[in-house]
């Protein structure tokens with residue numbers, strides 16, 4: 001179960017499809033296909049005779065952000081040399097591309113949370129030089145609104161992401177683990193403390209008021225949830241601030257990233 005709060009409707013950031021990117025990059029011999037069965041890996045087949053490359057990737061990467069799509073394309077287009085001819089540069093480049101894709105898969109594919117709830121340290125992504133200590137924010141909200149009753153594993157989403165979400169997973173020993181991911185755009189010095197507390201409160205409320213089924217549909221932001229959400233002292237301030245500022249932070253970050 002993943003409850004998503006989308007601050008920015010185009011935050012999946014895909015924009016251009018793989019095919020469009022391949023055309024833009026003037027690549028003529030690469031086909032990308034998507035596999036529902038593939039989860040954490042990707043593979044490539046080359047037909048030597050026609051020198052065509054067929055890249056197969058997990059289906060959910062269809063919506064991956066631009067830099068991940070580019071990394072996969074670059075990986076697929078690496079020169080195919082025998083191991084003796086491979087230079088250190090070439091190996092390092094390959095490894096760096098693989099690392100960025102793997103990092104994305106690890107941080108973003110919800111179905112894999114099960115695999116890493118048993119390795120909790122892996123859950124903290126992009127916490128280096130974080131503006132806010134998520135644990136500190138969580139503790140403050142927990143004390144003020146939840147009588148210190150909630151517990152969760154906390155992590156930052158990608159720096160350019162505008163999506164915060166909460167999910168529930170079972171560890172192998174049967175215990176339930178709550179995971180809260182705060183959109184990376186909140187990890188920014190222009191974000192006021194009240195905003196990060198309010199978004200944390202929203203995600204924590206999903207633990208307190210879990211979704212339920214009604215007429216076969218999953219009700220996530222139920223009337224009860226919405227009423228409770230407004231009880232946060234910064235609720236209105238947060239929503240207004242979000243509308244006025246958050247998109248700018250995301251745009252600037254994406255812009256900077258694309259300039260690099």
Ligand SMILES: [Zn+2]
Nearest residue numbers: 003004005202
């Ligand atoms: Zn929500």
